[in-house]
Amino acid sequence: MKKRVSFVIVLFSCVTLLSAQVSINKTYVNIRMVPNHADWVYKPGENPELSISVEKSTEAIPNVTVSYELGPEMLSPDKTGTLTLKNGTGVLKMGTMKKPGFRTCKATVSVDGVNYTNWVTVGFSPDEIKPTVPYPADFMTFWNDQKSKSGRLPLDVNMVLLPEKCTSAVNVYQISYNYASHGARFYGILCIPKAEGKYPAILHVPGAGVRSYGGAIEDAERGFITLQVGIHGIPVNLSGQVYNNLRSGILRDYNIINLDNKEAYYYNKVYMGCKRGVDVICSLPQFDGEHLATYGGSQGGALSIVVASLDSRVKCAIAFYPALSDMTGYLHGRTGGWPHMLKDSENSIHNTPEKLETIGYYDVVNFARNLKVPVFFSCGFNDRVCPPTSTFSVYNSITSPKELMVVPETAHWAYPDQRVRAFDFILKQFNMK
Incomplete structure (x- = not known):
């Protein structure tokens, strides 16, 4: 059988949970972040760009300021900052990785006194990631x-x-x-x-x-x-x-x-x-x-x-x-x-x-x-x-x-x-x- 890998983005609002650990909740305000590669995959050394907008009922909100944290997934950020979306959208460079792995942008915004958070994680040559756990001889x-x-x-x-x-x-x-x-x-x-x-x-x-x-x-x-x-x-x-x-x-x-x-x-x-x-x-x-x-x-x-x-x-x-x-x-x-x-x-x-x-x-x-x-x-x-x-x-x-x-x-x-x-x-x- 041939090995097959497909990277797809499926746009359905209905979701099915395979674990009872997490439930999905949509919020009225959404921080939309779209990487500039459709499959969200990059080579080490590339610097991904995110198109960012803050949307209320799918309409972009102008003149909002987004706080962001960038770093390896699930670890402490190596860069923080803010980005003001003057026309309702903006572009943020995520930074790169030197070896295969994943990098995350966590974004937070305050709208009408309520804080909203979202994140995006992109991959760097994920098919080359090697495990770290030792294999016991017995x-x-x-x-x-x-x-x-x-x-x-x-x-x-x-x-x-x-x-x-x-x-x-x-x-x-x-x-x-x-x-x-x-x-x-x-x-x-x-x-x-x-x-x-x-x-x-x-x-x-x-x-x-x-x-x-x-x-x-x-x-x-x-x-x-x-x-x-x-x-x-x-x-x-x-x-x-x-x-x-x-x-x-x-x-x-x-x-x-x-x-x-x-x-x-x-x-x-x-x-x-x-x-x-x-x-x-x-x-x-x-x-x-x-x-x-x-x-x-x-x-x-x-x-x-x-x-x-x-x-x-x-x-x-x-x-x-x-x-x-x-x-x-x-x-x-x-x-x-x-x-x-x-x-x-x-x-x-x-x-x-x-x-x-x-x-x-x-x-x-x-x-x-x-x-x-x-x-x-x-x-x-x-x-x-x-x-x-x-x-x-x-x-x-x-x-x-x-x-x-x-x-x-x-x-x-x-x-x-x-x-x-x-x-x-x-x-x-x-x-x-």
Whole structure:
């Protein structure tokens, strides 16, 4: 399969979130910033220009002053200043970078006593960005051992039909299964087409957070078995207050729990629990035994790559702006991936030999290096949760067939068009299109 990269700008007002971490809010006043390259990509040494206007109801406001900060994405600015838009528009040079990476302009303006902020991030040869995270010599030995321990346990699948969620074409179940010792269980929503036959499958892995899940019913109605899992070992159809209490209580900052111990780090059970989701799908008599994809955004984008890397039964993976990617970037003078535990690298309590060792075993870059199946990636340049430097560190590490859809103006969200392309990618891999 040929590698294909497309940089497009899609102009739709409707957006679809692939993670519950961020919501999109439009403001009455908008700071519009348009780079002078349509794809927002430059070579090191080039000095991008931004066309800037401040608009109210799409009309440019004259004689406003914009304050700006320029610098490497997610780091302290190296230049600040102001620009007065006398005729409602102006041009600002962003400054350059000497090596591949991303640079951001953050702009702020006060209109009618209200402050508004926006930002634009452009790339400098992003296809040449290299990861910073070390690759442990025993990386695959470690994970083969973890898989062996988990795989020796009985799945003990429990399925409970949810009649209120079933449709004329799909049966919907809450499901739980064993994934670790001491009876630890994963929970999720399983959807199976009602008509007799054998079906392809999609494992939906979640973005970060603690919440309920409704299942990927729409995909099941299109002829797929779908399993949408939670990662915290709790039922996924409880009341919202239960998740609120857990989110602010015992599961607060779950992404750093036991970070100093690679055997006990929180994501050990997460990676193994998601991987055992493949075991569940493969145990179903309705599964066709061959066509299985992983799908997720943000933390889910990370988990999609991890599971596809760990289990050869996965035939393709979909990853939107993966988290947990090149997290050590901050130790090398650039941004790192979510959850940004090393952001204040000199003073970070996580900058210890034990924790850095653990990060090497869980960073998505190191799973991406071992991928053998086709992967579809999609991201935007304005993402400040999973910044593009970390995303490209992963993408550029993949040697299997891959396809990239960049929508530069998006942040930590995706347009419906990106979801359509992702689903079409699965259909293409499964020879269903």
